[in-house]
Amino acid sequence: MPIAGLSLIPVFAGWDLILLPVHILFLELIIDPSCAMIFEAEEADPDIMSRPPRDPRAKLFGRRALAVSLAQGLAVLAVAVGVFLVTRGHWRTGTHAGLPQDFARGLTFSALVIANLGLIMTNRSWSRTILGMMKVPNAALWWVVGGACGFLSLAICVPGLRNLFHFAPLEIKDLLLCLLAGAASIGWFEALKVVRALRRRRAREGERA
Numbered sequence: 436m437p438i439a440g441l442s443l444i445p446v447f448a449g450w451d452l453i454l455l456p457v458h459i460l461f462l463e464l465i466i467d468p469s470c471a472m473i474f475e476a477e478e479a480d481p482d483i484m485s486r487p488p489r490d491p492r493a494k495l496f497g498r499r500a501l502a503v504s505l506a507q508g509l510a511v512l513a514v515a516v517g518v519f520l521v522t523r524g525h526w527r528t529g530t531h532a533g534l535p536q537d538f539a540r541g542l543t544f545s546a547l548v549i550a551n552l553g554l555i556m557t558n559r560s561w562s563r564t565i566l567g568m569m570k571v572p573n574a575a576l577w578w579v580v581g582g583a584c585g586f587l588s589l590a591i592c593v594p595g596l597r598n599l600f601h602f603a604p605l606e607i608k609d610l611l612l613c614l615l616a617g618a619a620s621i622g623w624f625e626a627l628k629v630v631r632a633l634r635r636r637r638a639r640e641g642e643r644a
Contacts, residue, residue: 437551453539454544457600461586461590469555513620515550515616518546537603538602541600542613549616552584555579561628
């Protein structure tokens with residue numbers, strides 16, 4: 436959803452393109468290994484045997500899974516578009532009154548990469564938070580996250596690669612903004628996990644009482 440949205444919205448809104456083919460290829464190099472390696476290597480949640488069995492007649496992609504996926508995709512898209520709009524100044528005048536396009540593209544793409552890594556981290560478990568899942572080993576996760584961060588750093592810092600990606604130089608404060616934007620895109624889902632955990636704990640305490 437974020438890739439499709441950032442590719443189509445500028446076309447319909449009359450903006451300069453945000454994502455170019457090289458950016459989409461970069462993102463696919465994160466997404467594909469995540470599906471094929473990271474999630475395949477994940478261990479089952481500790482309480483999986485205490486959950487009621489799944490209805491064999493249930494659809495592979497139920498309403499809950501689709502709703503969560505849709506909400507996560509929209510959240511990342513909204514954050515990325517928000518970064519671009521604020522950077523370019525569209526929100527003020529509707530014109531290119533803000534910072535240069537290459538700077539806005541670099542900032543938006545960096546936020547998008549960080550948000551995608553956040554999606555990987557938060558979707559390792561729909562019941563345990565990212566901090567809780569840090570104790571669960573997954574070598575593939577760190578290879579993908581480390582590789583993505585390393586290649587993104589090269590694309591931002593190496594002049595030849597920066598020109599290939601059509602980025603302007605970014606400072607540390609800019610990358611911190613991208614980090615905050617990426618974290619904001621998944622923060623709601625992490626908060627939802629905490630709320631659900633508290634409800635389950637209260638329900639267990641009520642049963643014991």
